[in-house]
Amino acid sequence: xxxxGDGAPVIEARALTKVYRGGVRALDGLDLLVRPGELVxxxxxxxxxxxxxxxxxxxxxxxxxxxxxVLGRPAGDRLARRGLGYLPEQFQxxxxxxxxxxxxxxxxxxxLPRDERRRRAAELIRIVxxxxxxxxxxxxxxxxxxxxxxxxxxxxxxxxxxLLDEPTSGLDPIGTRNVRDLLLWLKSQGVAVLLNSHLLxxxxxxxxxxxxxxxGRVVAEGRLGExxxxxxxxRIRAADLDEAGLAALRALSSELVAEGxxxxxxxxxxxxxxxRIAAAVVGAxxxxxxxxPAHETLEQxxxxxxxxxxxxxxxAGQATPGPxxxxxxxxxxxxxxxxxxxxxxx
Amino acid sequence: MTTRSTAGTVLGxxxxxxxxxxxxxxxxxxxxxxREAFRSRSLVVALVLNLxxxxxxxxxxxxxxxxxxxxxxxxxxxxTGARFFLWFALGGAxxxxxxxxxxxxxxxxxxxxxxxxxxxxxxxxxxxxxxxxGKFLGNALIAVAYLLVEGLAIAAAVGLLSGIWVTVVPxxxxxxxxxxxxxxxVAVAGSTRLxxxxxxxxxxxxxxxxxxxxxxxLIGAIVDNEGLRLLADWSRYLLPVGPxxxxxxxxxxxxxxxxxxxxxxxxxxxxxxxxxxxxxxLYELGYLGLVIALGVWSxxxxxxx
Numbered sequence: 001x002x003x004x005g006d007g008a009p010v011i012e013a014r015a016l017t018k019v020y021r022g023g024v025r026a027l028d029g030l031d032l033l034v035r036p037g038e039l040v041x042x043x044x045x046x047x048x049x050x051x052x053x054x055x056x057x058x059x060x061x062x063x064x065x066x067x068x069x070v071l072g073r074p075a076g077d078r079l080a081r082r083g084l085g086y087l088p089e090q091f092q093x094x095x096x097x098x099x100x101x102x103x104x105x106x107x108x109x110x111x112l113p114r115d116e117r118r119r120r121a122a123e124l125i126r127i128v129x130x131x132x133x134x135x136x137x138x139x140x141x142x143x144x145x146x147x148x149x150x151x152x153x154x155x156x157x158x159x160x161x162x163l164l165d166e167p168t169s170g171l172d173p174i175g176t177r178n179v180r181d182l183l184l185w186l187k188s189q190g191v192a193v194l195l196n197s198h199l200l201x202x203x204x205x206x207x208x209x210x211x212x213x214x215x216g217r218v219v220a221e222g223r224l225g226e227x228x229x230x231x232x233x234x235r236i237r238a239a240d241l242d243e244a245g246l247a248a249l250r251a252l253s254s255e256l257v258a259e260g261x262x263x264x265x266x267x268x269x270x271x272x273x274x275x276r277i278a279a280a281v282v283g284a285x286x287x288x289x290x291x292x293p294a295h296e297t298l299e300q301x302x303x304x305x306x307x308x309x310x311x312x313x314x315x316a317g318q319a320t321p322g323p324x325x326x327x328x329x330x331x332x333x334x335x336x337x338x339x340x341x342x343x344x345x346x
Numbered sequence: 347m348t349t350r351s352t353a354g355t356v357l358g359x360x361x362x363x364x365x366x367x368x369x370x371x372x373x374x375x376x377x378x379x380x381r382e383a384f385r386s387r388s389l390v391v392a393l394v395l396n397l398x399x400x401x402x403x404x405x406x407x408x409x410x411x412x413x414x415x416x417x418x419x420x421x422x423x424x425x426t427g428a429r430f431f432l433w434f435a436l437g438g439a440x441x442x443x444x445x446x447x448x449x450x451x452x453x454x455x456x457x458x459x460x461x462x463x464x465x466x467x468x469x470x471x472x473x474x475x476x477x478x479x480g481k482f483l484g485n486a487l488i489a490v491a492y493l494l495v496e497g498l499a500i501a502a503a504v505g506l507l508s509g510i511w512v513t514v515v516p517x518x519x520x521x522x523x524x525x526x527x528x529x530x531x532v533a534v535a536g537s538t539r540l541x542x543x544x545x546x547x548x549x550x551x552x553x554x555x556x557x558x559x560x561x562x563x564l565i566g567a568i569v570d571n572e573g574l575r576l577l578a579d580w581s582r583y584l585l586p587v588g589p590x591x592x593x594x595x596x597x598x599x600x601x602x603x604x605x606x607x608x609x610x611x612x613x614x615x616x617x618x619x620x621x622x623x624x625x626x627x628l629y630e631l632g633y634l635g636l637v638i639a640l641g642v643w644s645x646x647x648x649x650x651x
Contacts, residue, residue, distance in 0.1 A: 020649070052651075058469040061649035078471045086469035092461045094382055108374035109470035111367040153466065163469075 008072050009033050010161045010192040011057060017065030017216075018052050026052040028216035029066065036160070037190045039183060041203035044213035045306050050196050051089065053213070054163050057194075058086050071161055082110070085159030089166045089196075091150030095139030099125050099149050102138065103156055110157045124152035129178075143170035151179070155186075162186065162193045168202060180206050204298040214306045227305075228296040230271050236264045237290035238281050245284025252276055262289070371472050375480025376487065379454060383488040388449035396442055396496065403435050403500070407507070426602060428510040432501060433598050436515075439496045440522040440591070447489030447526050448549055451533035453542030454481045455645065460541070464650050475642040478538065482638060486530040490523045497522070514597050521594040521627060525587045528634050529553065532585070535641030538648065556581060557588035563620050579620050586633055589626040596622055 011034035018027040027049045034040045044050045055061045056068055059076020073080035093102050100121050107117030125134050128148035133141070138149065147170050154162060167183075168176040176199070183193060183206050197203055203210060204224060211221040220227055236249070239262055246264075250256050252273055253266035266277060274293055281288045296304075383389060410416060410431075455478070458464040467477065501515040529549070536545040559578040566574030582588045623629075 055465070055649075055651060058465070060465055060468050061651055078473065081469060082471040084469060086466065088462055088465045090462050091466065092463040093466070094378065094463075096381070096385055105374055105378055106466070106470065109371050109467065109472050111370060111471070150466075157470075 007036060009069070010036050010038075010071055011068070011194060013053070013057075013066065013068040013075075015066035016053070016056065016063055016068050018049075018056060018061065019064045026216055027056070027063070027066075030213065030216060031218055032211055032221075034161075034192055034194055036192050037187065038209060039187045039193045039195065039207050041207035041210040042194050042196045042213065043198075043200065043203060043210060043302055048213045048306075049216040050213060051165065052216075054086075054165055054194070054196060057163060058084065082157065083160040085154035085157060085162040087150045087154040087162075087164045087167055089169060091146060091153075093138055093149075096137050098137055099130055099134050099152065102149060103153060106153045106156050112157075120156055120158075121152075124155055127155075127182075128152045144172060144175050147171055148175070151182070159191060162191055163196075164193060165196045166198065167195070168197065168199055176202065200297075200299045200302055210298065212302060212305050220301075220305045224298065228298060228301045229304075232267060232269070233294040234266045234268055234274055234277060235259070235290070235292040235294060236266060236277065236281065236288075237262055238264075239287040239289060241281060241286035242284060245281060245286050248280040248284060249277060252280060265294075368473070368476060371470075371476045372480045372483065375467075375472075375477055376483035379481045379484025380487050381484075383450040383485050386450050388446055389488070389492075392442055392446035392449075392492070396439075399438050399442065400496075403438075406434075407431070425510050425512065426599075428504055428508050429512055429599055430602070432504055432512055432515065432518075433595060435500045435504075436497050436518060436522065436598070437591075437595075439500060440493060440525065443489050443493035443496070443522075444526050444529050444587075446492060447485060447530040448533045448553075449546070450488065451481075451485040451530045452537055452546040452549060454485055454534050455537040456540060456542045456545060457537075459650055468650060474646040478534065478642045478645050479638065481537075482531055482534045482641070485534065486527045489526045489530055493523055493526055494519055512598070518594045518598045521590050521597070524627060524630055524634075525590050528585075528587060528630055528637065531634055531637045531641070535637050535644065538641050538645035552585055553587065556585040557591070559588070560620055582620070583626075583629065583633075586626055586630045589620075589623065590630050592620070592622055593624065593626055 011032060013030055013032040016027050016030040016032070017025075019025050030049065030053060032042075032053070042050055042053070052061065056063055057070050057075050059081065062076070068075035070077070070080040071083045097105070100118075103121035103124065104117050107120065112120070125131055128151055130145060130148055130152075133145065138146065141149065147167065151164075151167060154164065164183075168179050171179060180202055183195070186193060187206075187208075195203060195207060207224070209221070209223055210227050211218050212227070213219065234253075238245075241262070246256070249264065249266055253268050255267040257265045259265050268274070268277070271293060274291065278288060278291050281291075455464070458467070464477075468474070497515070497519045501512065505511040532552070533545065533549050536549055540548060559582050561578075562574055562581075563578035566572070566578060
């Protein structure tokens with residue numbers, strides 16, 4: 001049996017509809033496609049239907065219309081769940097368990113033999129950096145530590161598809177960066193990920209594609225470049241730019257606004273105008289110090305698409321991926337130990 | 347050779363593998379549920395009450411043994427006296443085990459849904475019926491173990507102190523355990539639909555209403571209304587814990603059961619006693635299966651949110 005390994009979509013939802021008792025329409029004809037190995041950001045305002053979608057995919061709730069398949073099987077099918085890893089937004093568990101105990105429980109539900117359960121639990125605890133606290137009961141853990149345990153349980157079955165609901169919730173910046181690093185590594189291993197997150201900057205950094213959902217429907221879907229509007233504004237910093245040079249810039253732009261000493265903002269028709277601006281500055285004998293096309297951020301695109309008023313704040317700056325929890329430099333290059341085995345995920 | 351090859355074929359068959367995996371998942375859910383029940387406040391409260399109850403029993407035993415004419419009474423009553431003491435002691439232990447089982451089970455599934463802990467579980471390749479039965483087994487195991495350990499300890503104490511060993515005690519404990527198991531099943535089934543508090547109230551009200559129909563029987567006898575008598579008699583079978591308790595009393599006390607209302611729903615005097623049917627334990631077994639099936643059906647049909 002193939003579980004998403006033959007190029008078929010790992011998630012395919014068509015006209016998915018869910019109306020709860022009382023008439024609350026959580027999903028209203030949602031279409032969603034995730035291919036093997038893709039990292040897809042699933043974004044939407046609160047109440048848009050993100051959680052309902054994920055709960056439908058794991059079989060916790062049933063659709064009232066449309067259809068959904070997971071790993072080539074109907075959503076909720078037991079065989080599909082075998083190849084699935086899931087991290088709920090609020091990962092809860094009995095507080096008296098230790099991480100190895102919790103992973104052992106989930107390993108038993110997955111039907112893993114005892115030795116395999118122990119081996120994988122030890123590896124995952126190392127990967128999420130909880131070795132030092134592994135003997136402590138979960139009730140003594142911080143929220144960030146619990147989130148790491150949740151990630152470990154989601155990865156336990158070596159899933160072909162990961163459904164992550166706010167995986168960085170409760171994590172500090174280092175933890176957030178480590179999750180991002182882990183996601184990129186999972187992607188390199190061919191694991192498909194549906195990432196439900198409010199941290200748009202994170203989604204922007206790691207996702208291949210983005211699906212934006214509002215009022216139970218996908219309102220925009222595609223690669224980041226297809227979602228955000230093309231650049232129409234260019235920031236220029238140049239020294240010794242004379243009037244002739246400025247005239248050349250005015251000729252290339254619909255509007256040229258001075259923003260300070262040696263700094264201008266030019267409104268252009270298309271991104272193709274950017275190299276022509278560079279040529280005009282250099283051609284005028286000026287020293288071009290910076291030429292920055294002002295892209296629409298994912299956050300701005302998101303706010304535009306869901307009809308919210310943008311506040312002008314841009315997404316957070318790009319952080320450099322850092323070390324993975326508990327993985328040394330060499331292991332980082334090769335990925336976590338269980339990923340280096342010849343056995344493919346799931 | 348053929349036998350070995352047949353066994354190998356069976357053990358390697360998809361059905362066998364699926365059964366073994368299913369058993370593994372059931373055991374995982376059951377053992378976690380048992381551990382949760384073992385650590386629950388309900389069990390702590392039950393243990394405290396139990397200690398108080400055992401202390402009370404010891405006091406009663408001491409008072410009886412030191413009362414004037416106790417030796418003459420013991421000689422006269424013989425084994426009947428020991429049986430009466432056991433009836434009293436096991437009845438209390440059974441009630442404590444039953445309520446412990448109910449209180450650890452009423453939120454077994456509802457709480458998991460309310461907290462969202464169920465989501466990580468249902469995302470695994472587990473069937474809904476495995477969750478319900480696993481929860482039932484885990485909670486039932488703790489409550490029954492509680493009853494059996496205490497019941498056998500009481501019987502042993504009575505045997506050692508009086509020299510009288512009542513041989514029907516294991517059978518009585520088996521029937522009382524069946525009652526505990528049924529109440530746990532009712533509580534688990536209820537928790538697939540109701541909130542923890544609503545389920546607790548429903549189960550307790552049902553228990554009190556359907557195990558005390560003797561009052562209705564008494565009224566029926568007084569006003570000579572056959573309809574009330576029939577209602578009192580047969581409504582008990584909506585939750586057959588009462589009739590099975592009566593059967594246990596009958597087995598433990600024999601003909602003397604009528605003195606304490608055994609075999610009659612707690613009303614002294616044969617003319618107003620509810621009829622006792624020996625097949626009721628078999629009926630309760632079927633009832634248990636039905637309740638579990640209803641719980642599985644209910645849980646399989648609901649959204650977990």
